[in-house]
Amino acid sequence: MSQPTQEDEVLAQQAAHGGTFPASAPEAKGMSQGQIVRKRFFGHTGALVGLAVFIIIFLLAFTSVGWAFIPGWWKYSHLDVSPLVNDGAPTSSLWPLAWGEHPFGQDRIGRDLFAMTMRGAQQSVIIMLIIGAIAGMIGAVVGGLAGYFRGWVEAILMRLTDIIIIIPVLLLAAVVAQMASRRDEGSWFSGFAASNGVLVLGIFLGLVSWVGLARLVRGEFLTLREREFVDAARISGASNARIIFKHILPNAVGVLIVNVTLTMSAAILLETALSYLGVGVKSPDTSLGLLISQNQEAFATRPWLFWFPGLFIVLICLSINFIGDGLRDAFDPRQKKFKARTAVETARHSSTTTALAAEAPKGS
Structure with a gap:
């Protein structure tokens, strides 16, 4: 016969004491919602590592070469040309440590x-x-409205989602890039895109990247709208807006956040692919995908031209995914770590206290 696990022992002691579970009380006792979220997030090792890596990359990228009208501390810009040093190979080394x-x-x-x-x-x-x-x-608005109101609202929004899903993103990006590259004076779009290419590309990709998130949020709202706490809110006279934002959305925020972060990391890869194919960021500006595209023929002779842009793509995507995982665990009220040893010790202490309290009248 198999031995009972620690969790089985805790559940047995919980049943013996009227279904109470004292181990879960100290975590949230006397703490606000924000304090609980912060405690859970900063207790997630992967999220802290991802956050640290992303902050380092962000500060390094925006302070080294400057941004907008803010100058950077690095002596070269991405357009400066200088004589080749060391035949173009990296001059940095780990031993001896040199830059x-x-x-x-x-x-x-x-x-x-x-x-x-x-x-x-x-x-x-x-x-x-x-x-x-x-x-x-x-994605949150479309999926939330479709999942909560159902009926004709869901039919219209979901059919719109289906239409956008079947549109090839690459083909649409090529059309947008062609419109942005037009030089005729009557095209306001080409003038705007010429000076705000990154903004145009980000807005375009954002307008076609929400469909998967909308479907996931809709499914989560369909489940949550049938829960007892939502029925209780309706009976108490709460408005639809209050039910959505106060009761349902906090319970769906875990799904929302983790999928937004996945969308963001996928967006980097999509931008990389579009720039690699020539319909993303264009020269004289540059991007990580464009760097790989411009130097693809030198892979055998100058591999460092691929190493560093590729390394930063991987680091950014991984850090965003780790941050999203930590935020999901922090915001989702259903997420809770089961600490077996702490639960067993607390249950045993509760059992001892209860036994002493029961024996006290006999000795008086």
């Missing part, structure tokens, strides 16, 4: 790869944030 003139190396015409990689990381982060904001907002 050198061009730590990431140079391309064939002498541009500093560190400056270009930092500029590409800037573009990727900006596009990622724009896509996350637009896709998250549209």
Whole structure:
């Protein structure tokens, strides 16, 4: 016969004491919602590592080569051309530890790869944030309304979602890129896109990246709207807006956040693919995908031109995924770690206290 596990022992002691579970009380006792979320997030090791990596990349990218009208501390920009040093190979080394003139190396015409990689990381982060904001907002609104109101509202919104799903993103991106590259004076779009290419690309990808999120949010709302606490809110006279934002959305925020972060990390890969195919960020500006595309023929002779842009793509995507995982665990009220040892000790202490309290009148 198999031995009972620690969780079985805790459940047995819980049943012996009237179904109470004292181990769960100290975690939330005397703590606000924000304090509980912060405690759970900062207790998630993967999320903290991802957050630290993303902050380092963000600060390094936006302070090194500057952004907008703010100058950077690095001496080269992504457009500067200088004589080749060390035949364009990276001048940095781990032993002895050295940074050198061009730590990431140079391309064939002498541009500093560190400056270009930092500029590409800037573009990727900006596009990622724009896509996350637009896709998250549209997906949450469309999916929430469809899942809560059902009927004709759901039919219209879901058919709109189906239409956008079947549109090939690559084909539509090529059309937008062609419109943006037009030089006729009557095209206001080409003038706007020429000076705001990253913004245009981020808005476009955000407007076509919300469909999967909308379907997931709709499914979550369909489940939650039938729960007892929603029925209780309706009976008490709560409005639809209060039920959606006060009761249902906090319980669906875990699904929403983790899928927004997945959309953001996928957006970087999508932007990389579009830039690689020539319909994303265009020269003289640069992005991580465009760097890989421009140097694909030099892979055998100058592999460092791929190493560093590819490394930053991987680091950004992984850090965003880890952050999303931590936020999901922090915001979802149904997420709770089961600490078997603490639960057993607390249950045994409760059992001892109860036994002493029961024996006290006999000795008096």
